[in-house]
Structures are given as C-alpha cells and as structure tokens.
Amino acid sequence: MTGSSRSIGRGIACRLATDGALVGVHYSSNSQAAAEVVDTIEHAGGRAFAFGAELGVDGDAERFWTEFDEQRAKYSGPDETGLDIIVNNVGVALRDHFEEATSEDFDKMFAVNVRAPFFIIQQGLDRLRPGARVINISSIVTRLALTDVIVYGTTKGALDTFTLILAKALGSRGITVNSVAPGFIDTDSNAEWLRVDKQAWSDTAAQSAFGRVGEPEDVADVVAFLATDEARWITGQVIDVSGGTRL
Ligand code: NDP
Numbered sequence: 001m002t003g004s005s006r007s008i009g010r011g012i013a014c015r016l017a018t019d020g021a022l023v024g025v026h027y028s029s030n031s032q033a034a035a036e037v038v039d040t041i042e043h044a045g046g047r048a049f050a051f052g053a054e055l056g057v058d059g060d061a062e063r064f065w066t067e068f069d070e071q072r073a074k075y076s077g078p079d080e081t082g083l084d085i086i087v088n089n090v091g092v093a094l095r096d097h098f099e100e101a102t103s104e105d106f107d108k109m110f111a112v113n114v115r116a117p118f119f120i121i122q123q124g125l126d127r128l129r130p131g132a133r134v135i136n137i138s139s140i141v142t143r144l145a146l147t148d149v150i151v152y153g154t155t156k157g158a159l160d161t162f163t164l165i166l167a168k169a170l171g172s173r174g175i176t177v178n179s180v181a182p183g184f185i186d187t188d189s190n191a192e193w194l195r196v197d198k199q200a201w202s203d204t205a206a207q208s209a210f211g212r213v214g215e216p217e218d219v220a221d222v223v224a225f226l227a228t229d230e231a232r233w234i235t236g237q238v239i240d241v242s243g244g245t246r247l
Helices: 007-018 031-043 060-076 103-127 150-173 188-195 198-206 216-226
Strands: 022-027 047-052 083-088 128-137 176-182 238-241
Touching: 007 022, 007 031, 007 047, 007 083, 007 216, 022 031, 022 060, 031 047, 047 060, 060 103, 083 103, 103 128, 103 150, 128 150, 128 216, 150 176, 176 216, 188 198, 216 238
Parallel strands: 022 047, 083 128, 128 176, 176 238
Antiparallel strands: none
C-alpha cells in the first residue's frame, strides 16, 4: 500500500497486518520510518517488508512495481506474485486559493493524487487476484468546499470518479473498488497547523459530531472492513470516515 511508513498509511498497514495480510510498506525517501513500521508489525507477529518509490514523478508506477516485486521476492520468494489488496494512500495537499493556484502546484497534486494511483492500478492489474480489493484514500474536502485547498479538493473529486468507473470495469473479476474519505486526522501532514495550535485543535475537534480530532486508526478500521469478504457487495462507493464532520 502506498505511503504506509507514516500517519494514516502507517495505521492502515499495521491494522491489515494484524488481520493477517503480508504488507508492502511503501515510502518515498524516509526508509527509517518504513523500517520502524516493519519492525512494529513483526514484533506483533505480523509480516511486512519495506520498499521505496517516489510518486508524482515520471516513471513512478513502473518503479513502484519494480521495487515492490524485488522486495517481495526477497521476502517470500519469486513464486508469490498475486495481490489481494491495493490501498492508494499517498496524497499531497498544498494550500491554494483559486486566485493564487499555480500550474506547478496543480500538476504536482494531480500527478501524486490522481495520476499515480491510476497507473499503479493499471500496471498492477495482472497481479490482482479474483475478489481483490482496491481502496483509494480520498477526503471529505470533496463535500466541504474549502476554498484554501481548491486544487487538492479537485484531485480528490477526480479520484472518486476514478473509483466509480474502475468499480464497473473490474466488477466482472469480483474486485471491489471504493474510496475512503477521512475528515481531519492527527497526522504529520497536519502537524504544522493542528498539533502546535491549541485553538486550531479545538476548532477542528468541534467540527466532528463526536467533538474530537480523528486518529489514523479511525480510518484504518474502515479500510480493514472494506478489505474483508463481508464487504464484497460494496463497490464504487465513497465511504465518509469523518466522525460526522459538519453534519
Ligand atoms: P502524510 O503526508 O502524513 O503521509 C506520509 C506518507 O506518504 C509517508 O509514508 C510518505 O513517505 C508518503 N509520501 C508522501 N509523499 C509521497 C510521494 N510523493 N511519493 C511517495 N510517497 C509519499 O499523509 P496523511 O496520512 O496525512 O494522508 C494520507 C492520505 O489521507 C492522503 O491521501 C491524504 O490526502 C488523505 N487525507 C488526509 C487527511 C488528514 O487529515 N491527514 C484528511 C483527509 C484525507 P516518506 O515518509 O518517505 O515521505
């Protein structure tokens, strides 16, 4: 799964490993963080290996699968080639109002948030076993109209549309495709404005029906459910995992 060395991705990786999956812990440059996740999973009796590939750059999907295949072969031998679950978690959110948005930021966010998952799945299709699960991590920004993240919100809208169409395309193989849309979660990517500012923290918490900021585990548990056989009849959906934000 992409971006599983920190934050939400780390939570999902640990949860899927607890459920028995062999997890490919993907990172961009911080191999140390990925190694720590692998250690944590193995300490708890699970199975995982790390692999690195920057997304959002030319040739990213090819490199992603090359690294994945190489590291998995080292872990479980060359005969193990199938895949049961792909989680597209990596996403970048640069703050942009409409008037200030640049084509560089636009291209970067679309390359990481939309192009990378699109081609990772396209190039991973042969690996997906019948009944596999594709889970794309979206965001509640598609329904909140936050004007300071207009490009980011647009990328997540595109990702949800990709989810919808891909669900139809892969249905005949019994593969489900869903988006999970978190609300505000306490992660590294929010650290600068959320963790350091008590007012921002309490304002954000107050937006949830439960009066708290989300944790990576709140998202991981829902991803884990979608990965089970019990979720076989859910496909093409966007599942809101925001603790009832702004209901
Ligand atoms: P983080 O930025 O905290 O996650 C970092 C992880 O992604 C690390 O594993 C990091 O690897 C990897 N990563 C980041 N950029 C790249 C890249 N260009 N190529 C490859 N790997 C990369 O993200 P969050 O946990 O906050 O968010 C995860 C997903 O959830 C995103 O899609 C985000 O849009 C979505 N989301 C997040 C919300 C939140 O409140 N945090 C709310 C709603 C949605 P390394 O350590 O090597 O850099």
